[in-house]
Amino acid sequence: MFYREAGQFKTSYQADQALFPILQDRIGMVVILAIAFVAIPLLANDFFLTSIMIPFLIFALAAIGLNILTGFCGQLSLGTGAFMGVGAYAAYKLTSIFPDANIILMVLLSGVFSAAIGAVFGLPSLRIKGLYLAVTTLAAQFFLEWCFIRIPWLYNYNASGAIEVPRREVFGLVASGAEATPIVRYFIVLGITVLITWLMANVLRGRIGRSWMMIRDMDIAAELMGIRPLRTKLMAFAVSSYICGVAGAMMVFFWLNAAEPSSYSIRLSFQILFMVILGGLGSLGGAFLGAAFIWILPVALKFVPGLLGMDIAAETVEHATFMTVGALIIFFLIVEPHGFARLWQIAKQKLRVWPFPY
Amino acid sequence: MNAFAIETDPAPSDQTVIVERDLLLSVDNVSLAFGGVKAITDISFNIEKGEIRAIIGPNGAGKTSMLNVINGFYHPQEGTITWQGKVRRKMKPYEAASQGIARTFQNVALFTGMTTLDNIMSGRSLKMHRNFFWQLLWRGPAEREEIEHRRKVEDIIDFLEIQAIRKTPVGKLPYGLQKRVELGRALAMEPELLLLDEPMAGMNLEEKEDMSRFILDVNREFGTTIALIEHDMGVVMDLSDRVVVLDYGKKIADGPPEEVQASQDVIDAYLGVSH
Numbered sequence: 001m002f003y004r005e006a007g008q009f010k011t012s013y014q015a016d017q018a019l020f021p022i023l024q025d026r027i028g029m030v031v032i033l034a035i036a037f038v039a040i041p042l043l044a045n046d047f048f049l050t051s052i053m054i055p056f057l058i059f060a061l062a063a064i065g066l067n068i069l070t071g072f073c074g075q076l077s078l079g080t081g082a083f084m085g086v087g088a089y090a091a092y093k094l095t096s097i098f099p100d101a102n103i104i105l106m107v108l109l110s111g112v113f114s115a116a117i118g119a120v121f122g123l124p125s126l127r128i129k130g131l132y133l134a135v136t137t138l139a140a141q142f143f144l145e146w147c148f149i150r151i152p153w154l155y156n157y158n159a160s161g162a163i164e165v166p167r168r169e170v171f172g173l174v175a176s177g178a179e180a181t182p183i184v185r186y187f188i189v190l191g192i193t194v195l196i197t198w199l200m201a202n203v204l205r206g207r208i209g210r211s212w213m214m215i216r217d218m219d220i221a222a223e224l225m226g227i228r229p230l231r232t233k234l235m236a237f238a239v240s241s242y243i244c245g246v247a248g249a250m251m252v253f254f255w256l257n258a259a260e261p262s263s264y265s266i267r268l269s270f271q272i273l274f275m276v277i278l279g280g281l282g283s284l285g286g287a288f289l290g291a292a293f294i295w296i297l298p299v300a301l302k303f304v305p306g307l308l309g310m311d312i313a314a315e316t317v318e319h320a321t322f323m324t325v326g327a328l329i330i331f332f333l334i335v336e337p338h339g340f341a342r343l344w345q346i347a348k349q350k351l352r353v354w355p356f357p358y
Numbered sequence: 359m360n361a362f363a364i365e366t367d368p369a370p371s372d373q374t375v376i377v378e379r380d381l382l383l384s385v386d387n388v389s390l391a392f393g394g395v396k397a398i399t400d401i402s403f404n405i406e407k408g409e410i411r412a413i414i415g416p417n418g419a420g421k422t423s424m425l426n427v428i429n430g431f432y433h434p435q436e437g438t439i440t441w442q443g444k445v446r447r448k449m450k451p452y453e454a455a456s457q458g459i460a461r462t463f464q465n466v467a468l469f470t471g472m473t474t475l476d477n478i479m480s481g482r483s484l485k486m487h488r489n490f491f492w493q494l495l496w497r498g499p500a501e502r503e504e505i506e507h508r509r510k511v512e513d514i515i516d517f518l519e520i521q522a523i524r525k526t527p528v529g530k531l532p533y534g535l536q537k538r539v540e541l542g543r544a545l546a547m548e549p550e551l552l553l554l555d556e557p558m559a560g561m562n563l564e565e566k567e568d569m570s571r572f573i574l575d576v577n578r579e580f581g582t583t584i585a586l587i588e589h590d591m592g593v594v595m596d597l598s599d600r601v602v603v604l605d606y607g608k609k610i611a612d613g614p615p616e617e618v619q620a621s622q623d624v625i626d627a628y629l630g631v632s633h
Contacts (some may be wrong), residue, residue, distance in 0.1 A: 013504075013505045013508045013509070013512075014505060017501070017504060017508070199494045199495075202494055202495065202500075203490070203493045203494055205496070206488070206493040206496065206500055207482075207483060207486040207488065207500075207503075207504075208490060208493050209493075210472070210476055210479060210480050210483065211480075211483055213469060213471060213472055213476070214472075214480050214483070216469075216471065217468075217469035217470050217471050217472065218467050218469055218470075220431075220451075220467065221463065221467040221469070222469075222480075223450075223455075224429060224431065224451045224452075224454070224455055224460075224461060225452075225455055225460075225480060225481060225483060225484070225543070225547065226452045226455035226456050226484035226547070227452060227483060228452050235490070
């Protein structure tokens with residue numbers, strides 16, 4: 001009823017292959033983009049931008065990166081945090097070496113370094129699969145974290161051992177450093193996230209996206225159809241790490257202002273992995289939903305007691321939040337092991353046939 | 359020359375015409391062993407261009423191993439394979455694919471997370487060349503290429519009569535249709551040689567008839583050479599031009615269906631024989 005595609009005929013393959021072949025989806029996407037680009041900047045305060053929207057978008061982008069590798073190509077990785085760190089340190093070094101270059105360009109370029117490193121650590125994937133591969137990516141996580149601590153060149157021999165983001169301007173606006181306004185940062189993060197999401201949606205519906213999914217679903221059949229396993233897997237590793245690298249660079253430049261090696265620890269890897277699993281493996285939209293759940297929900301929950309007029313100590317709220325989020329994760333995984341993306345699919349189907357049950 | 363001579367001059371069509379076909383593939387003295395287990399022992403046979411060649415034999419005779427050798431998944435310890443006149447020793451499966459060998463599997467090996475359309479499109483992978491950066495943009499060359507191949511795929515979908523399940527994830531399809539999609543995926547590669555590993559296993563009579571019709575149509579309309587493994591003897595004898603029979607990794611008969619049917623060795627292999 002609300003979501004019926006009846007009467008929307010396609011007369012060309014071009015129209016049939018569009019990203020959003022159904023009118024309702026197109027309207028929905030325009031509304032979401034309008035909210036993101038117009039409504040939020042107009043209405044949101046600095047706290048909402050800095051503590052909710054900017055990290056949400058960065059995590060969503062990282063989740064898309066991991067989703068390319070795990071959800072679409074079927075290669076489990078626990079090195080996400082380290083690959084994000086590579087992006088952050090690369091962007092920091094790049095902007096130290098070329099202070100006058102556009103910082104957005106440097107952030108986008110930093111992903112190239114994590115792509116290269118990701119591809120190197122993807123080499124074992126030719127031989128090993130599943131949990132065993134996860135262990136080798138775990139080695140990447142520990143090795144790279146060690147590098148961030150032990151190679152002082154990476155943080156410009158800073159006494160604190162951390163990278164502190166210098167002030168950089170883009171088109172006359174302060175984009176990074178302590179003086180940068182949340183609104184400028186928000187637009188940069190939003191722009192990069194939307195751009196990369198759109199580019200990835202394109203790749204995923206074409207030949208290369210299909211070759212990743214072929215490897216994921218049945219690697220032997222894929223090989224017998226002419227897919228080169230190593231090349232395809234390494235490409236997935238490289239693309240995934242590129243996106244994670246850009247997300248990691250944005251994390252320090254447009255959100256945290258400073259980062260130390262522990263910012264990119266195994267904790268971050270798991271956080272992104274949970275976002276991907278909760279959101280739904282193999283779904284771009286699911287990455288956003290998963291990131292929203294893991295990042296926004298705890299922040300929002302902290303305000304619930306205050307809104308209800310309950311006077312509870314801050315630590316108690318903190319613990320209650322942990323417990324609630326944990327319980328909700330278990331609840332949602334039992335309800336739908338395939339994540340929010342599948343829940344949304346089911347909801348769409350229900351809306352389609354409403355008011356009838358099927 | 360008198361009139362009689364012209365009348366009695368035997369026209370070539372009077373005799374049984376033996377169609378001279380070019381050899382597409384020739385397997386010579388191939389042996390394959392897994393440790394002490396000899397899967398294939400010293401087998402030689404050939405496949406001619408344009409024929410339907412059946413490989414039959416009791417369970418464990420080495421039929422699937424033979425197919426795996428042909429498309430490069432197993433590497434035989436001895437013997438050679440001559441493909442289109444070129445001898446090859448070792449070959450990766452994707453090289454076999456790029457040289458025009460396609461196959462279906464005994465246990466359906468579809469890409470279960472993808473739709474019917476995407477599964478068949480995946481058969482076009484080798485023929486699509488737009489690189490990553492064009493794919494990123496989609497608009498322009500990548501999209502045009504996709505549409506061009508989509509047309510070919512839609513032809514196959516029409517041919518196999520599976521229009522209605524175009525956008526259905528293949529994991530949700532019944533078994534008979536999955537087999538049909540798998541055939542479509544192999545056809546999308548426009549292969550020279552199509553290897554079918556038990557295309558009719560587990561099908562009912564009607565589905566078998568459909569599948570037989572598709573196999574014959576593929577052979578006649580597209581001129582695709584087909585090598586098939588099948589246990590349904592009725593199907594094998596009706597479809598195939600020549601049959602090779604394996605038993606315990608050895609070749610026990612090779613020839614036209616009637617000849618193979620009459621062979622005492624084949625009867626013994628299938629029915630067992632008292633020693």
